Amino acid sequence: MGEVKLLGTWPSPYLYRVIWALKLKGIPYEYIEQDLYNKSPLLLQSNPVHKKIPVLIHGGNPIAESVIILQYIEDKWPQNPLLPSDPYEKAVARFWVKFADEKGLSISKVFRSSGEEQEKALKESLEMLEIIEEHAPGLGQKKFFGGDKIGMVDLTLGLLAHWMGVIEEVTGVKIKEAGKFPRLEAWIKNFKEDPVIKENLPELKDMLPAMKRRRETVLASK
Amino acid sequence: MAEEVLLFGAWASPYSHRVEMALKLKGVEYKYVEEDLANKSPSLLKYNPIHKKVPVLVHNGNPIVESQVILEYINETWPGYPLLPKDPYERAIARFWAKFIDDKCLLAIFKASWGEEKEREKAAEEVPEFLNHLENELKEKRFFGGESIGMVDIVANFISFWVGAFEEAFGSELLTREKFPKLTNWTHQFVNNTVVKESLPPRDKLVAYLRNRFGGRNVSK
Numbered sequence: 001m002g003e004v005k006l007l008g009t010w011p012s013p014y015l016y017r018v019i020w021a022l023k024l025k026g027i028p029y030e031y032i033e034q035d036l037y038n039k040s041p042l043l044l045q046s047n048p049v050h051k052k053i054p055v056l057i058h059g060g061n062p063i064a065e066s067v068i069i070l071q072y073i074e075d076k077w078p079q080n081p082l083l084p085s086d087p088y089e090k091a092v093a094r095f096w097v098k099f100a101d102e103k104g105l106s107i108s109k110v111f112r113s114s115g116e117e118q119e120k121a122l123k124e125s126l127e128m129l130e131i132i133e134e135h136a137p138g139l140g141q142k143k144f145f146g147g148d149k150i151g152m153v154d155l156t157l158g159l160l161a162h163w164m165g166v167i168e169e170v171t172g173v174k175i176k177e178a179g180k181f182p183r184l185e186a187w188i189k190n191f192k193e194d195p196v197i198k199e200n201l202p203e204l205k206d207m208l209p210a211m212k213r214r215r216e217t218v219l220a221s222k
Numbered sequence: 223m224a225e226e227v228l229l230f231g232a233w234a235s236p237y238s239h240r241v242e243m244a245l246k247l248k249g250v251e252y253k254y255v256e257e258d259l260a261n262k263s264p265s266l267l268k269y270n271p272i273h274k275k276v277p278v279l280v281h282n283g284n285p286i287v288e289s290q291v292i293l294e295y296i297n298e299t300w301p302g303y304p305l306l307p308k309d310p311y312e313r314a315i316a317r318f319w320a321k322f323i324d325d326k327c328l329l330a331i332f333k334a335s336w337g338e339e340k341e342r343e344k345a346a347e348e349v350p351e352f353l354n355h356l357e358n359e360l361k362e363k364r365f366f367g368g369e370s371i372g373m374v375d376i377v378a379n380f381i382s383f384w385v386g387a388f389e390e391a392f393g394s395e396l397l398t399r400e401k402f403p404k405l406t407n408w409t410h411q412f413v414n415n416t417v418v419k420e421s422l423p424p425r426d427k428l429v430a431y432l433r434n435r436f437g438g439r440n441v442s443k
Contacts, residue, residue, distance in 0.1 A: 049322065049355055063314045065321060075310035091286045091295040098288055099272070135272055 002059020004029040007043055009036055011202035011210065013104075013159040014066040015054045020155050021073045023196050025080050067101050070152055082152040092137060093153050096145065100156040103128035107159060110175060111167045111211070112218045118173065125175050132157075133181045140183035143190045150194055154187075161188045162201055170211050227252035228280040230266050232259055233423050234431050236380040237289040238277040242421040243376050244293050248300045290320055293373055305373045319359060319366065320377040327352045328380055335392050336436050353402055356381070360404040364411055375412060381405070382412040383422055391432035 006022070006029050008015035022029050034043050034053050046055045046062035055062050056069045063072050074082050084090050106128060109121035138145060145153035160176075168175055176184075191197055229245065229252050231238030245252050257266055257276050269278045269285035279286045279295065286295050297305040306313050330352055333345035356378070360366060366374035385397050386409075399406040412418055 058311070061311050063311070063318070065318055068314055068317050068321060071317060072310055072314040075313060087295055087298045088281070088284050088286070090298070091291055094291045094294060095286070095288055098291060131272055 002061075005057040006031050007034050007046065007055040007057070008032075008053045009034050011163075011207050012053060013163045016158060016200070016202070017066045017155045018054045018056060018069050018073070019200055020150075020158065020197060021070050021082060021152075023200055024082070024150060025073065025077045027073070027077055067097055067156065070097075070155060074152065080149070082146070082150075082155070084146075084151070093146070093151060096136065096153040097156045099128075099131075100153060100159075103131075104156070104159045107164055107167060107175065110171060110173060111215060113222075114219060118171070122173060122175065129160075129176055129181055129184060133184050136183075139187055144187065144194075150191070150197070154191055157187075158191065158197075160184070161191045161197075163207075166204065166207050166211055169208065170215055225251075226280075226282055228255060229253070230255045230257050230263075230269065230276050230278040230280070232257050232276045234428055235276055236384050237275075239421055239423070240289045240376050240379055241277045241279060241292050241296070243371075243379065243418060244296045244305060246417045246421060247303045247305070247371065248296060249302060250296070250300050290324065290373075290377065293376060297373070305367075305376070307367075307372070316367070316372060316374050319356070319374045322352075322355070323374070323377050323381070327356070331380075331385065331388065331396060334396070335388055335394060349396055350401065353381075353397065353405060357402045357405045360408055365408065371412070371415060371418070375408075379412070379418075382409045382418075383425075384428070387425060387428045387432055390429045391436075 004022070004027060006015075006018060008018070008031065010033060019031075032042070034040060036053070039051060043053070043055065044051060046057055047053075047064040050064055052064070054066055054069060055064050056072065057063075058072075058076070063069050070082065083093050103124070106121045106124035110118055110125055113121055132139070136145060138147065142148065144150050145157070164175055167173075178185075192201070227245070227250055229238075229241055231242065231254060233256060242254070255263075255265070257263060259276070262274060266276070266278060267274055269280060270287045273287060275287070277287075277289055277292060279292045281295075281299070286292050293305060306316055327349075330345045330348040333341045334349050336342075337345055363369075365371050366378065381397065388394065389396055397405060397409070413422065
């Protein structure tokens with residue numbers, strides 16, 4: 001079927017979405033770390049439009065954008081499905097994948113900004129959490145958004161489970177007040193305890209200094 | 223049991239129009255409900271409590287929202303006319319361009335038309351860059367979908383018709399034949415397609431609406 005290569009930058013949550021999908025489906029791949037400040041010819045060739053990671057290259061064919069990659073993986077390797085088979089339930093899942101992917105950008109923005117811009121991003125992030133807490137189907141009743149097993153919505157929301165805490169620590173800004181989002185918190189606990197996810201999370205002790213440095217670089221370049 | 227398909231839409235909305243086109247291409251019978259976006263119906267708020275927007279497709283009482291999610295749903299639910307390629311890789315490419323159009327192109331076009339000054343300048347530089355990517359992607363194909371209209375063409379409906387209306391309403395120049403000959407050709411092919419033509423809003427009415435709604439360039443949204 002062709003070899004699978006994954007271009008990424010540690011510890012990007014977008015990269016990890018793809019890693020989790022590949023691991024959950026048992027797909028072997030070669031990981032190639034990218035330097036975003038000195039982009040490789042392979043990256044520029046594989047993602048000429050956005051020049052970003054992650055990029056999946058399967059049998060020489062590149063696919064960019066994490067949610068598009070997830071959908072490709074799902075289409076190509078049907079074992080351990082990440083989406084429901086019922087078209088309506090699938091549409092509901094796709095809605096939440098889109099929601100998580102778009103609104104999750106606000107949390108990234110909290111990390112990459114300060115002052116008024118950060119305040120605005122914080123407000124948007126809070127709105128996102130509130131909507132998920134109130135509206136996400138199955139949250140609180142089922143183990144994951146996907147039901148008993150992890151699905152694409154869970155993977156797309158992985159940012160909340162692991163990166164959000166680090167972002168809070170690095171920026172000194174609280175995004176999610178403890179106790180205010182019980183259903184979401186229950187999901188976070190379940191997500192992080194899943195054996196595949198647990199084995200494939202970037203180490204906090206390494207993330208903290210790396211993300212501190214990244215934030216300094218980003219703020220300095222503004 | 224009879225099947226019930228409802229579409230909540232707004233005549234000037236390109237997103238709403240996408241869904242109409244898809245339903246028509248598939249030959250699905252549906253009931254259209256026009257929404258007054260300044261005075262949203264209880265049904266709309268019930269079916270789309272999170273975003274409170276059109277389009278909303280309600281199939282046998284089940285609501286689906288977000289135009290691209292709806293298009294995927296329509297493609298999977300009703301056989302016949304394929305909106306997406308069967309091959310997973312080609313499908314991924316189609317989804318990539320559909321996402322690019324919504325996330326990048328449309329956003330930049332909106333900002334270039336009525337954003338705040340700094341935003342507008344930046345967006346005005348981005349728009350030709352983005353359109354160029356689409357120009358290159360078209361290559362020698364009649365449509366983005368190949369010989370026939372596919373999901374990318376449907377999502378690009380904004381570029382084929384609304385951009386022209388924007389240009390007229392705001393005196394801007396976004397899509398020129400000189401710079402984008404393939405895209406311009408595609409525009410003609412697309413708007414002249416029978417199914418598409420049937421569902422497009424009247425151009426004059428759209429221009430007047432855009433002028434009215436989004437006013438002069440200095441009005442912030």
